[in-house]
Amino acid sequence: MFAGEPRKFSKFATMLGVGAFVMSCSAPVRVSTTPAPTVSTPLLIPMPASMQLRGGVPFEINRTTVIATPANNAEVDAIGQSFAAFLRRATEFPLVVSAAAVGGAPNTIELRLGGDAATLGDEGYNLTVTPDSVRLVANTPAGLFRGVQTIRQLLPTAIESEIGVDRSAWTIPAVSITDRPRFAWRGAMLDVSRHFFTVREVKEYIDLLALYKINMFHLHLSDEQGWRIQINSRPKLTEVGSQTQVGGGPGGFYTQPEYQDIVRYAAARYITIVPEIDMPAHTNAALAAYPEVSCSERPAGLYTGTDVGWSSICVDKEESYALIDDVVREIAAITPGPFFHVGGDEVKLLTDEQYTRFIERVQDIVNRHGKRMIGWEEIYKARLKPTSVVQSWKGDSAAQALKYGSKLVLSPAKKTYLDMKYNAGTELGLDWAALIEVNDAYDWDPATYNPGVTEKDVLGIEGPVWSETVRNIGAVEFLAMPRLAALAEVAWTPQAVRDWQSFRVRLASHAPRWRYMGVNYYHSPQIPW
Numbered sequence: 270m271f272a273g274e275p276r277k278f279s280k281f282a283t284m285l286g287v288g289a290f291v292m293s294c295s296a297p298v299r300v301s302t303t304p305a306p307t308v309s310t311p312l313l314i315p316m317p318a319s320m321q322l323r324g325g326v327p328f329e330i331n332r333t334t335v336i337a338t339p340a341n342n343a344e345v346d347a348i349g350q351s352f353a354a355f356l357r358r359a360t361e362f363p364l365v366v367s368a369a370a371v372g373g374a375p376n377t378i379e380l381r382l383g384g385d386a387a388t389l390g391d392e393g394y395n396l397t398v399t400p401d402s403v404r405l406v407a408n409t410p411a412g413l414f415r416g417v418q419t420i421r422q423l424l425p426t427a428i429e430s431e432i433g434v435d436r437s438a439w440t441i442p443a444v445s446i447t448d449r450p451r452f453a454w455r456g457a458m459l460d461v462s463r464h465f466f467t468v469r470e471v472k473e474y475i476d477l478l479a480l481y482k483i484n485m486f487h488l489h490l491s492d493e494q495g496w497r498i499q500i501n502s503r504p505k506l507t508e509v510g511s512q513t514q515v516g517g518g519p520g521g522f523y524t525q526p527e528y529q530d531i532v533r534y535a536a537a538r539y540i541t542i543v544p545e546i547d548m549p550a551h552t553n554a555a556l557a558a559y560p561e562v563s564c565s566e567r568p569a570g571l572y573t574g575t576d577v578g579w580s581s582i583c584v585d586k587e588e589s590y591a592l593i594d595d596v597v598r599e600i601a602a603i604t605p606g607p608f609f610h611v612g613g614d615e616v617k618l619l620t621d622e623q624y625t626r627f628i629e630r631v632q633d634i635v636n637r638h639g640k641r642m643i644g645w646e647e648i649y650k651a652r653l654k655p656t657s658v659v660q661s662w663k664g665d666s667a668a669q670a671l672k673y674g675s676k677l678v679l680s681p682a683k684k685t686y687l688d689m690k691y692n693a694g695t696e697l698g699l700d701w702a703a704l705i706e707v708n709d710a711y712d713w714d715p716a717t718y719n720p721g722v723t724e725k726d727v728l729g730i731e732g733p734v735w736s737e738t739v740r741n742i743g744a745v746e747f748l749a750m751p752r753l754a755a756l757a758e759v760a761w762t763p764q765a766v767r768d769w770q771s772f773r774v775r776l777a778s779h780a781p782r783w784r785y786m787g788v789n790y791y792h793s794p795q796i797p798w
């Protein structure tokens with residue numbers, strides 16, 4: 270049933286680099302040490318839950334291909350329009366999007382709402398490619414968007430080109446795919462505080478997340494070094510708090526309309542923004558702006574180093590909660606997603622009593638403004654609501670977070686911290702948790718990683734890029750790629766379908782895509798590029 274199932278190799282053969290791979294962008298992958306497969310395996314990441322290859326004649330997009338969408342559905346029409354616009358760049362075909370086109374008509378790529386809700390869930394899809402037509406069925410527009418990413422990856426890599434590519438055969442292999450994600454939370458995080466990233470850079474990263482079916486994008490909007498979002502009722506947060514970053518550069522912040530632009534850009538790719546305001550520690554930039562919420566007599570100055578855990582908002586002053594209420598209210602009002610991240614990590618200046626009292630009050634504030642609280646692992650010490658979510662990163666207290674019925678997002682630093690170096694020689698990144706090569710990022714199972722935590726406790730996983738050492742989006746991409754693709758497959762693909770040997774071959778075929786997209790990446794020696 271799983272045609273093209275990965276062949277097993279000994280780990281040794283891999284480590285020694287034995288087994289030559291002959292690659293080309295559109296040709297089947299052949300492994301010289303085993304007989305050639307009869308049909309080429311689509312080089313999809315993440316690997317679908319179930320896929321059958323029919324082989325034979327593929328579907329070919331040509332200048333009369335029509336994208337068929339349901340009548341009177343503006344949301345699906347928008348997905349069809351953006352897919353058509355994407356395909357037009359490289360193919361230079363007109364590619365009409367039409368609600369009038371009859372489903373199943375020859376030479377159509379049909380996007381249809383329907384299918385079995387129980388099988389497909391909120392983000393699943395069914396894709397059937399025959400020589401005559403492509404039919405994509407999902408219960409939700411989100412499922413159609415995920416399926417469109419699969420079609421995109423089934424096309425030759427040159428489809429990513431921003432200029433017309435001549436004489437390519439724009440073929441899609443004849444396959445049947447039924448797919449849905451393993452985990453509901455497939456996340457990435459960007460720290461825009463240690464170094465600031467422009468709206469344009471953030472959108473470039475979102476484009477990459479979309480290709481790999483990531484659906485949650487967590488923005489770490491404040492820390493010691495910088496406050497990065499405009500709060501109208503507290504103007505000094507940005508007037509003072511945004512002015513610098515690690516190393517003393519100029520910093521920056523998003524105006525509320527700019528933040529909303531990011532939210533909309535992500536939403537069009539079915540990605541939910543999770544804003545984080547880190548507290549009670551990691552607050553120096555806010556304390557520099559509003560010294561009255563500090564316990565210290567001495568006004569805080571701006572900070573451009575990289576130490577953590579040394580600041581705290583004053584948890585015993587009412588003024589602190591008034592400020593937090595203003596911040597949560599304004600951000601919640603421009604955030605359509607259900608979550609508000611309160612940080613809560615690395616608190617060194619408070620007693621447990623002070624810390625838990627603080628987190629419980631902040632949880633009430635977040636709930637009062639209509640959001641669910643999420644916080645880093647340490648918040649397990651507080652009395653949590655079952656709706657609150659705990660993001661583990663050290664893992665030693667992950668199981669304890671379950672006692673109030675909260676779910677977990679797993680970001681184990683040794684596996685998912687995309688700011689860790691690949692090896693001791695990697696120029697960017699940190700190494701306090703681990704050196705993380707591509708296979709380390711791939712080879713783990715979220716359902717068994719933490720003692721006492723099982724699959725049902727896990728909402729999903731997330732890969733953070735902390736930005737102490739990265740100053741621009743190219744540097745972020747170098748650390749994220751290819752480990753973000755590995756994380757995306759851990760999050761989406763059933764454990765039984767995952768296989769490192771298959772993954773590394775598929776991964777190699779994605780590099781030309783990244784080059785067309787202008788995405789920087791680490792040329793790992795583990796991958797048969």
Ligand code: TNX
Nearest residue numbers: 577614615645662688699735
């Ligand atoms: C730990 S992980 C932190 C961040 C740092 C990161 C660097 C966590 C919740 N806190 O403040 O940026 O390590 O890897």
